[in-house]
Amino acid sequence: xxxxxxxxxxxxxxxxxxxxxxxxxxxxxxxxxxxxxxxxxxxxxxxxxxxxxxxxxxxxxxxxxxxxxxxxxxxxxxxxxxxxxxxxxxxxxxxxxxxxxxxxxxxxxxxxxxxxxxxxxxxxxxxxxxxxxxxxxxxxxxxxxxxxxxxxxxxxxxxxxxxxxxxxxxxxxxxxxxxxxxxxxxxxxxxxxxxxxxxxxxxxxxxxxxxxxxxxxxxxxxxxxxxxxxxxxxxxxxxxxxxxxxxxxxxxxxxxxxxxxxxxxxxxxxxxxxxxxxxxxxxxxxxxxxxxxxxxxxxxxxxxxxxxxxxxxxxxxxxxxxxxxxxxxxxxxxxxxxxxxxxxxxxxxxxxxxxxxxxxxxxxxxxxxxxxxxxxxxxxxxxxxxxxxxxxxxxxxxxxxxxxxxxxxxxxxxxxxxxxxxxxxxxxxxxxxxxxxxxxxxxxxxxxxxxx
Amino acid sequence: xxxxxxxxxxxxxxxxxxxxxxxxxxxxxxxxxxxxxxxxxxxxxxxxxxxxxxxxxxxxxxxxxxxxxxxxxxxxxxxxxxxxxxxxxxxxxxxxxxxxxxxxxxxxxxxxxxxxxxxxxxxxxxxxxxxxxxxxxxxxxxxxxxxxxxxxxxxxxxxxxxxxxxxxxxxxxxxxxxxxxxxxxxxxxxxxxxxxxxxxxxxxxxxxxxxxxxxxxxxxxxxxxxxxxxxxxxxxxxxxxxxxxxxxxxxxxxxxxxxxxxxxxxxxxxxxxxxxxxxxxxxxxxxxxxxxxxxxxxxxxxxxxxxxxxxxxxxxxxxxxxxxxxxxxxxxxxxxxxxxxxxxxxxxxxxxxxxxxxxxxxxxxxxxxxxxxxxxxxxxxxxxxxxxxxxxxxxxxxxxxxxxxxxxxxxxxxxxxxxxxxxxxxxxxxxxxxxxxxxxxxxxxxxxxxxxxxxxxxxxxxxxxxxxxxxxxxxxxxxxxx
Numbered sequence: 001x002x003x004x005x006x007x008x009x010x011x012x013x014x015x016x017x018x019x020x021x022x023x024x025x026x027x028x029x030x031x032x033x034x035x036x037x038x039x040x041x042x043x044x045x046x047x048x049x050x051x052x053x054x055x056x057x058x059x060x061x062x063x064x065x066x067x068x069x070x071x072x073x074x075x076x077x078x079x080x081x082x083x084x085x086x087x088x089x090x091x092x093x094x095x096x097x098x099x100x101x102x103x104x105x106x107x108x109x110x111x112x113x114x115x116x117x118x119x120x121x122x123x124x125x126x127x128x129x130x131x132x133x134x135x136x137x138x139x140x141x142x143x144x145x146x147x148x149x150x151x152x153x154x155x156x157x158x159x160x161x162x163x164x165x166x167x168x169x170x171x172x173x174x175x176x177x178x179x180x181x182x183x184x185x186x187x188x189x190x191x192x193x194x195x196x197x198x199x200x201x202x203x204x205x206x207x208x209x210x211x212x213x214x215x216x217x218x219x220x221x222x223x224x225x226x227x228x229x230x231x232x233x234x235x236x237x238x239x240x241x242x243x244x245x246x247x248x249x250x251x252x253x254x255x256x257x258x259x260x261x262x263x264x265x266x267x268x269x270x271x272x273x274x275x276x277x278x279x280x281x282x283x284x285x286x287x288x289x290x291x292x293x294x295x296x297x298x299x300x301x302x303x304x305x306x307x308x309x310x311x312x313x314x315x316x317x318x319x320x321x322x323x324x325x326x327x328x329x330x331x332x333x334x335x336x337x338x339x340x341x342x343x344x345x346x347x348x349x350x351x352x353x354x355x356x357x358x359x360x361x362x363x364x365x366x367x368x369x370x371x372x373x374x375x376x377x378x379x380x381x382x383x384x385x386x387x388x389x390x391x392x393x394x395x396x397x398x399x400x401x402x403x404x405x406x407x408x409x410x411x412x413x414x415x416x417x418x419x420x421x422x423x424x425x426x427x428x429x430x431x432x433x434x435x436x437x438x439x440x441x442x443x444x445x446x447x448x449x450x451x452x
Numbered sequence: 453x454x455x456x457x458x459x460x461x462x463x464x465x466x467x468x469x470x471x472x473x474x475x476x477x478x479x480x481x482x483x484x485x486x487x488x489x490x491x492x493x494x495x496x497x498x499x500x501x502x503x504x505x506x507x508x509x510x511x512x513x514x515x516x517x518x519x520x521x522x523x524x525x526x527x528x529x530x531x532x533x534x535x536x537x538x539x540x541x542x543x544x545x546x547x548x549x550x551x552x553x554x555x556x557x558x559x560x561x562x563x564x565x566x567x568x569x570x571x572x573x574x575x576x577x578x579x580x581x582x583x584x585x586x587x588x589x590x591x592x593x594x595x596x597x598x599x600x601x602x603x604x605x606x607x608x609x610x611x612x613x614x615x616x617x618x619x620x621x622x623x624x625x626x627x628x629x630x631x632x633x634x635x636x637x638x639x640x641x642x643x644x645x646x647x648x649x650x651x652x653x654x655x656x657x658x659x660x661x662x663x664x665x666x667x668x669x670x671x672x673x674x675x676x677x678x679x680x681x682x683x684x685x686x687x688x689x690x691x692x693x694x695x696x697x698x699x700x701x702x703x704x705x706x707x708x709x710x711x712x713x714x715x716x717x718x719x720x721x722x723x724x725x726x727x728x729x730x731x732x733x734x735x736x737x738x739x740x741x742x743x744x745x746x747x748x749x750x751x752x753x754x755x756x757x758x759x760x761x762x763x764x765x766x767x768x769x770x771x772x773x774x775x776x777x778x779x780x781x782x783x784x785x786x787x788x789x790x791x792x793x794x795x796x797x798x799x800x801x802x803x804x805x806x807x808x809x810x811x812x813x814x815x816x817x818x819x820x821x822x823x824x825x826x827x828x829x830x831x832x833x834x835x836x837x838x839x840x841x842x843x844x845x846x847x848x849x850x851x852x853x854x855x856x857x858x859x860x861x862x863x864x865x866x867x868x869x870x871x872x873x874x875x876x877x878x879x880x881x882x883x884x885x886x887x888x889x890x891x892x893x894x895x896x897x898x899x900x901x902x903x904x905x906x907x908x909x910x911x912x913x914x915x916x917x918x919x920x921x922x923x924x925x926x927x928x929x930x931x932x933x934x
Contacts, residue, residue, distance in 0.1 A: 265828035270837035280826040287826065 001025070002066040003360070006052030006082050007073030008035045010331050010349045011098065013043075015070060015356055020045045022438070027061045053081045058089060068094045070356055076101050080111065083118050096120045096359060098352055102239055122355045124348035129243045132300060132325060132346060136253065138215060139229045139297055139323065140222065142205065142344045147380055147430050151212050152407050152414055154183070154378055154430075157222070158343065161202040164223045171196035176221065179214040181416045183207045183406045183432040184376055191376050191434060193402050207378075209406035209430065211414050229253055233296045233321070235282035235312055236303030237261075237268045240327065240348075244300060245275045256291060258282050282312045285319070294320030302327040302346075313342055378406065378432050381441070385425040389444055395419035402434035403441055454521055456509040461517075461525045462532055463505025465598055469533055470499025473540065475585055479659075480578030487578035490543030498536040520931065522611035523922045526595050530914055533594055534558040537586050546575050551903045558910045559898075560586030561594065562917035563799060565673025565769040565886030566909070568899040572678050577659065583674045584666035590917070591670015591700075591799040592640045593617060600633035615922045617797070625705055639707050640799075644669045647696045654688045668696045671800045673769030673886040680771040680894075687755060690772055694762050701727065701766035701794030722834035727795050727805040734789065735761045738782045745779050757782075765789040767801040769886025771894040783889065790879040790888075801884030801916050803853060806833065807846050814843055845921075852920045857882055860912050867905045877901065882912040 001024045005012045008030035016039065020026045026045040029052045030036050039047045050057040052071065063069065069086045071079035079097040086095050095118045099105065105126060111118045134144040143156035159165055170182055185192040186205040192198060200206060208218060232248060234241050237259030245268070248255040255275040259265050262279050269277040280287045282303065293299065299321040301309045306328045313324040325344045328334055334345050383390050389397050394405060394417055408415040409428040415421055423429065433441055477491040517525065538557035541547040547556060552568045559566045560583055569575065575583075589597060595616040610629045626632045644665050651661035660676055667674045677683035681693060699707070702724060709717040718724050738757035739750070747753040756773040763770045764786050775786055793802025813831045821827055830837040857878055864874035869891065876888030877898070887894045891901070898906065915923050925931050 262828070266830065269828045269830035270832070273832070273835075276824060277828045278824060278826045279828045291824070291826070 001068065001360075002027070002062065003068045003070065004029065004058070004061050004063060004066050005070045005072060006030075006079070007071070008032070008039050008047070009072070009074055010329070011352045011356075012070070012072040013039060014331065014349070014353045015072065015360075016045050017043055018353075018357055019360065021435075027066070029057055029061055053078050053085070055085050055089065058082075058085055063093065064090050066090075066093055068096065068360060070360075071095070071097045072352070072356070073098070074100075076104060080116065080118075083111075083116050087115075087117050094119045096122065096356055098122045098124070098356075100125065100348075102243070120356075120359045122352050124352040124355075125240050125243060127351035127355055128240060128327070128346045128348055129247060131351065132244055133247055135325060135344065136229050136232065136248070136298060138218075140219070142323075143207075145378060147378075147407070148409050148414070148428065152209060152409065152430060153212055153215065154207055154209055154406070155215075155218060156205055156207045157218070159200055159202055159204045159206060163202070165200045165206075165221065166202045168200050169196070170194050170198050170200070173221065176217055178416050178418070179210060179217050180221070181209045181406055183209050183378070183404060186376075193404050193432065193434070207432070209416060211416070229297050231292075231296045231298075232256070233258065233291070233293060233299045233316075235299065235301045235316075236309075236327075237264055237277070238302065238304055241300075241302045242268060242271065244302070245272055249273050249275050258287075258291070283308065283315065285315065288316065288319055296321045298323050298325060300325045300327075306330060306333065310337055310340075310342060314340070317341065317343075376432060376434050377438065378430060379438070379441070381429045381431060383423050383425060383427045383429055387444065389423050390425050390427075391422055393420050393422055397423070397444075399444070400433075400437040400440040402437045404432050406430040406432055454517070457517065458521055458525050458528070459505055460509040462529050463502045463509065465529050465594065466502030466532060466536055467499050467506060468502075468598060468601070469536055469594070470495045470497075470502060472585065472589065473498065473582065476540070476578040476582040479581040480576060483577040485576035485578055487540065487544045487576040490540050491578060491582075493543050494536070494539040497539060501536075517611050519611050519615070520925075522615045523925055526612060526615040526918060527914070527923050527926055529595060530561065530918065533561055533590075534910075534914075537561060537582075540579060540582055544576065544579060546579055549903075551906050552899070555898065555906045555910055556583070557586060558913055559881075559886075560672070560674065561590035562884055562913040563587050563591050563670040563672040563767075563801070564881055564884045564913045564916075565667065566881060566892070566898050566913075567674065567886075568897055568906075570678075570897060570899060572676065580663060580676050581659070584663040584672075584676075587670045587672030587674055588644070588666035589670075591672060592637055592704075596633045597637065599630055600637050616918065625708055635708055636704050639704050639711065640669060642711070643696070643699060643707065647692065650692045651689060654686070654692065656684070656689060664693065665696070668693055668768065668770070669700045669799065671697065671700045671766045671768040671794065671798070671884070673763070675770065681759070682772045690755060690759050693770060694759050697762045697766045697768045697770070698728075698731065700768070701762075701798045701800045703795045703797035704799075705797055720834075723795050723806045723809060726809050730792065730805065731762065731765060734765065734785055738778075738785055741782045741785075742778055746777065760786065761789060764885055765792055765800075766794045766798070767883050767885045769880070771887055774894050776889060776893045776895075787876065787879065787889070790876075790883045790885050793883060802882075803850065807849065809833070810838060810843060810846055811850060814847070849920055852924060853882070856912075856915060856920065856924075860908055863908050864901075864905055867902050869901070869905065877905075877909060878912055881909040882916040884913060884916045 003019055003024050004027045005016050006029050008028050012028060016026050016028050020043050028039055028045055028047045029050055031051055033049055036047045036049045048061055063086060071082040073079055076099050083095045083097050086093050097118050099121050105123050108121050111121055138144050138155055140157060141155045142158050145154040182194050184207040185194050210218060230253060232253050232255045234245055234257040237257050241257055245255060245257045249272050256278055257268060257275055258278045258280055259268060260281055265277050265279040278291060293316055299316040301312045301324060303309055309326050313326040316324050323343050325346055326342050328345050328347050329349055331349055337345060405417050407430040408417050473491050473495045480487040480491055534554060534557045538553040541553040541556055547553040555568050593616045595612050599613055613629055625635050647665040647668055648661045651664060652658055663676045675681060681690060706717050706721055706724060735758045738761055739754045742757055743750050743753035759772045760775055791803055792808060793804045794800030796804045796806040810831060817829050817831060820829060831843060860878040861874050864878060873890035873892055876890060877892045880886055880888035892898055
């Protein structure tokens, strides 16, 4: 496939990287010569210097022969203009635009209709809010990913040193077979596709697949009583903070939102009903103590200043917040901050990248979720009748090393599989796979035929 | 101050007030009750004086009214309407003294429903009709009526409208103020007609149906019977009147929206929900309190409690039970109702639910800020934030209401009245309720109050009807300074 990407910022760069690694032809258009040079050095893509809002530039990039155009600049209007040109210049191209302004998001139907005809509008903020809300459903998790409309959940849990799971063999969980499956263990920089004899260690990040209704089993395994999430503290009342607070406003969760600017506080208080709006500085230790940060279940730090976000999260943890979620835009920071004790990171750019990749890889790949460290993905495949894997017990299927079936979805039924389970045609499979095994998997499921 | 302009507008108002007396004139013709001549004279004097005022003040100065001037127009307009409205009582000889006639007239226009008449049934039909009509016109507002029918008032109309209906939440239903006024009057008329129909179907005479509907919808409370509604002793009439009293206590813009097809508007409006909730709770409390102690069956207790609580809280003042024989708890509930009042934008009086709701929310915010010193909290009505100046004005209203209430109670007690009478007569007049406790209780009337006391109470009625500010501002010296 030929893909044009407008803008080589964090989002554009990462998408270009991922797609070129998957053997797509990528053309990147970027104004900044410095970024052009760095992209030329790092990636096997064609980099053109110029503006994406210039139609002749788009023609030069070969828009007429391209399959997909991704407008991924930081400027909403520029992205929309790019799609407008694309619509004018060629009929068959798939258009993906990144849009940040929440006012635009309220009327996406305007952009999706014939005038602009955008195929996918990515709003990283709403994706971020959605992922934070999922975290509030399973407070012990550091990551929650939904498959099949949320009926299957992939839950990532960081194992603390005092956890009862430390030192346990995976095979000792046989009583939970059919309801929980440990898919991937991330140990430092290493990704382990686990087998029965593997042992869980402290500080592992363990990804488990389970049905929505079986989540309590995870609590059982962890030997903690399920305590509903009752207190959330949001630091930073920007658009993301407000959107999250508005979603929590309708729940029974006690929510506090802290904002530095007094005028903004007034606006927040007018839009929120139960959420307590506090005018103060999130870096102020006494202020956080006064507002009982030690009883907070999740502290969501979402200010516009990412360095501050890291510090506030660390301060919150030091003062007793059970868990923190930190907003970090710069992707280069993300691997770094886990080592200094940040639990969970949300990133508008990462959210945008995930959403765009999911869409580009559609076909029979229904859902893709790059997990932490990005070396491994959870992919939802549909098993076609033509595939070799159907009607064979799983233990006999020649899966590539580094791939594991996490769940089989057969209509209403969800199977957490064991070796003797069979795959039937049209089953949806949720598979964990290391990045380099993906082409092999695609071959097995003959998905590639479906691409075009 | 454009005194000419003010005088002119009041002249116009009087001219139309005189014309409205044509209705009781017709009634007196039908019944040939002997009140034809008094009405004829009243019409001539009222309309004549209005016309003269209008012609004398012919002015080229067509500048519109300022907010200050419109307050003078409204207040003096009401005072003069009360004066001319008293003429038929005086001319017919039904009420001898000027004080008493004026009291009856002001009590009518302000929809208080306090009477000085001991034998109401002795009045000629024409006068009975006039009493009801004053209430009906006063309920939606005589100024609003003039705005509705006199389009040439123009821009000044908005100022007059705000001075007469000073609701904290302004609901302009139509782009133009005269259209808004017309719309409200149409809704008002429609509901009144519906009530007349329902009462008539139940067997009340057409005359009584009209008189009672004219006094229910403005939450007035005048009856054609000595014993008020109790005299009919009909559960059907009581039920119909209870229903329409509650309807009259609801914001008329909600009725308008309902009639336009938005059937869930009552449940959605935050003030309406609170009002109906308070009403339900108080009815329940009084029912359980009067059951056994006064009434032998629950249904009977409910029947009287529902009527009486609705009547007092909407500030109507109809009576079906001598609530002075009820236990103290129920009496206290009714006394409380006199202060609560119905919804803003209704025809009811007193403090009104929206103000109570906002005062409570404001109070809670103060407590909340003690717990979270850094908290920022907006006071909202439903989902709409209430601006701080509105809150300040509500606090001001509340302080003035209570302050003036206390001053008036002191005046009444200085005249030698007992505690209960002093207290309840002021509460019942400033809240435009009507009957109170003690000497002015449900089976008594205001005749026994000394004349000075009656003037104090009349002042309270106008204060309450125009919601304090419009009247009290005229007493502030700074108002008159250039």
